[in-house]
Amino acid sequence: MSGISKSIPKQDTAEKTSGEALYIGDIKVDGMLHAKTLRSTKTRALIKEIKLPDLPEGYHIVDYRDIPGENYVKIIFEDMPVFAEKTVNYYGEPILLVIGSDKQQILKLIDAIEVIYEPLEPRYKYTKSVVHYEYEKGNTDTAFANAVRTINGEYKTGYQEHIYLEPQGVISLYDENKITILGSMQCPYYIKNAVMQVLNADEDGVRVQQATTGGAFGGKEEFPSLIACQAAVASAKLKKPVSLIYDRMEDIETTTKRHPSLIKFTAAIGPDFTVDGIRAHVSLDSGAYIGLSGVVLQRAMIAASGVYTIKNLSVSGDVYETNSVPNGAFRGFGAPQMFFAVEMFMEHIAKELKYSPLEFKLNYLAKTGDATSTGGQFRNPIIMRDMVHKAWEISDYRRKTTEFSQLGVYKGIGMSLFLHGCGFTGSGEQKHIKAVVRLRKNKDDTVTILASSTDMGQGAATTLRKIAAGILELSVEQIIYNKPDTDHVPDSGPTVASRTIMIVGGLIARAAVDLKEKWKPGEEIIVEQRYKQPEFIKWDEDKLRGDAYPAYSWGVVVSEVEVNPVTWTVELKGLWSVYDIGIAIDERIVIGQIEGGLLQGISYGMMEVMECKEGIIQQRNVTDYIIPTAADSINMHTVLMDNSYPLGPYGAKGAGELPLVGGAPAVAMAIENAIGKKVTRIPVTPEYIMELMKNG
């Protein structure tokens, strides 16, 4: 373990255990009004008329007509309105806000509003493609022409809801020249840019400050921009502070979720019973608006060959629009769907061809220097073989595989192999994000990190300080990190895509080197670093060709389960995992990310059920949408294998999303092996197992 990996206390633990940390719901502002959203009760309809009651003094309605700028939320693809205008496209779509001081009165007014709709035919199936991509590596046509047989696979994944413990919320403050948004968020500058566009304001007209954020997992990547825009419009109109804070049910029903998917594969099996080519198609359900679904699709498609080198690969994908709640960012961003599918498919090919699945997979495992799915190159050493051996050893994998294969045992063990590209896909960093980081040396010889990266629990406030302190040879206490405020920090990009340590931390490291050279005691000095894409990265955004990511983090998860043959309920018996995330900046923080991410992945694979029936989410609270409790979790055995990445700070790569990606396939495979039936969808619930046992 390298020195930087040695764990230190986190910056924010004390204020959190003592209950002093201020989350958005804890902030009170003088004269603050409350806002409640009137929502569509139709999945698709024209709004013919809105009958409003007389508003008492001090009560207001804010809708699309109050927007000075554009009625779109600035996300990657701008199609989601801030407030519905003529049509509503999903159940729960925001139409207007009722605002005032007394919550009871607001509810009364909401109840008194009558919206007259003319229903339109809604769409719930994968029929209307709104984004399409495809890419090819090698020549699949030839591979298929020469195939002795083909093997098909079709895999389905369900919704996943973030259930960050703190629901969404923002407060908009009014000043003559400035709207200030306080809120629970991952990406202050996403919000700033979105609010500027809606208010038609310039840089100085909008300020965004992060409040302590109670978990996010991607759920507070783009969604907060919507409610920030709404609150800002209200605040600008009423010249008052306005709070828009969701309760849990509203949050579950109306905020973004992980995209459900349908993934189809065909493999060309050559004369020597090898996989000579794979064709894959990915369908994602975007819900009513596209938002960032196209980018999620790209990440899913790029992962189509998993951790394997498949010479001939043809991948296409579509985002389908449906009249349901829009889906969005969620830890893993398309990769969890694809890794479930591709890991199961490789397993199923092996079983079909009567190979040992693991030996089979190892034969195709990508090696250092191999071409990636998109024709880029794995430049940095791949140590997956050692990782798999480690995982075998710590989980007693081989013995258990044999022991559990006996009939009537109902125990199973499964292993998933996976990777996650670190940072934005392709040239996103260079072309779109253009991260800037500053370090300010203060007169008292402390150093302040000026970056927009947020800490939402994952520990950036501690790890980023460690990086700066290490290079400047200062104590961590001498490095100051405050929650981002766009009036004080430059745009170092959003806190997403496993980029914070590798990209932003990398910039901080470089700035620290610079500052060390310029260091003069007692003086204020500011240094700045801007992201520069490594020269070797070439990416064709339209054709999805080239190096999709500068670096990859890798993982192996082994899961052991026991299935109850009376109820088909599944009990987790063991979880072992091994990772290559370069070098851990703080081992305990990384293990915390791993354990939390892995459990989210495991429960995505076996527990978390969310269904959308006729456009309406059926599991609307945490009683019905089940996530694991402490009693469902088990001790996890985690090994980090150092594999320093030359361009990362201290050799670090990304770690935030990776652990979630491997959970679902590992547990699905363990269940498949326990019941001896082919599993092709997640979550693998007892209800689904029953079906498999009956029909399989």
Place this chain on the structure above:
Amino acid sequence: MVKSYFPKTYRQALEILAKSNPAIIAGGTDLMVKKRRWSGLSPGFSEDMIFISQLRELDYIRRENGKIYIGANVTLEKLLHDKDIPEILKKAVASMASPGVRHTATLAGNIANASPAGDTLPVLYILNARIVIGSLERENVIQIEDFILGPGSIDLRRSEIIKEIIIDDTDFDFMMYEKVGGRKSDAISKVSFAAAVSSVFDMVTDMRIAIGAVAPTVVRIREFELQLIDTPVNEMAQISGLVKDLYKPLIKPISDQRSTADYRKMCVLNFIEEFLNKAGKRIGKEKDIDW
């Protein structure tokens, strides 16, 4: 504005109930969820409320004459730690909600809530629970299956209150409680199942089966149970097909956001089979409760 009453004694509570007919709130763990509104606002109660959790008189567990008496204010947590409470009821209680809810929720509340998925209900049914209903005029005792009329519906007048619950203090040869939820703890049941059997000279003398969350109220059919009396213990496993056929038409679960009808039905039938298999094997060897 609705009115709230805080009686100091049980007698006073009866007087208030007789005079003003308020709705009763005990632990509040079900009602507060049902009536909740926007945070910061009072729940939307539309009737006058009478608070009873302060009545220490109703907080007792007594074991006398082959019966156990449980006062209406006994919390679920207290049941878990009382030596007189049958293990099978403790198992059902332990499977319910979370420590934070068990500390405030009451057994009487779980009955009054009359949810088809109420976790303690199948156990209370097989323990022949009787509900003691108090009012200023009289005290009534009513069987639990007559008291619970349907989902959320109970046979309790506005002037009445649940005073206590009486359960059998029977020593069965074999008992089984099973609950299937979406996770290991803190989950609402998809199905729940309680069963018990006693025998004399290896012949069944008493057999009880109750099933939750598969019909509007808990399913317990005494005439089926009577038919099973005098079954030789060593034949119990063989009759499981027969018993399942008896119950099949009465198991009419629904599909909802928590599970499917098919799954619920399968679990129940499997539980019946498992119960009969295990009971047949265990009886005669050692008296046991199947955990």
Place this chain on the structure above:
Amino acid sequence: MAEIKFVLNNEKVQIDRDPTMRLLDVLRDDFGLIGVKEGCGEGECGACSVLIDSEVASSCIVPLGNVFDKKIVTIEGFKKTDRYKVLHEAYEEEGAVQCGFCIPGMLLASESLLNKNPHPSEDEIRDGLSGNLCRCTGYNMIVRAVQRAAETGEGLW
């Protein structure tokens, strides 16, 4: 409205309020005890946990009328105790705190558990904390923190 008297963080208090109000709202809005969090509003997540007569309870489903003469402790009161110090250090040492939203409730659930059972097994800890959802940690660091607190705080519980 009714005059409700209770002991809050070791001080006698009295408040004239609708007794059907959620204890959670009274603690947050009337007493400014913002360490009590609302995560779900239906008694499922435990973020609003407080101690009522030393036992953990979900304050979002406790009506104010039910705390007559009871002793309520929130994180603001608990943080003044030696037991808090031990739990805080254990949580810090084990890395059990991520986003922190569940943490005040989790600490009080830990206190309630250790108060009843000073030497809980791993399963007893998992069961004792099963009403407090955490989406960040996967729980193991929290479970280890409680184990650590039970050891380092030997004699306090």
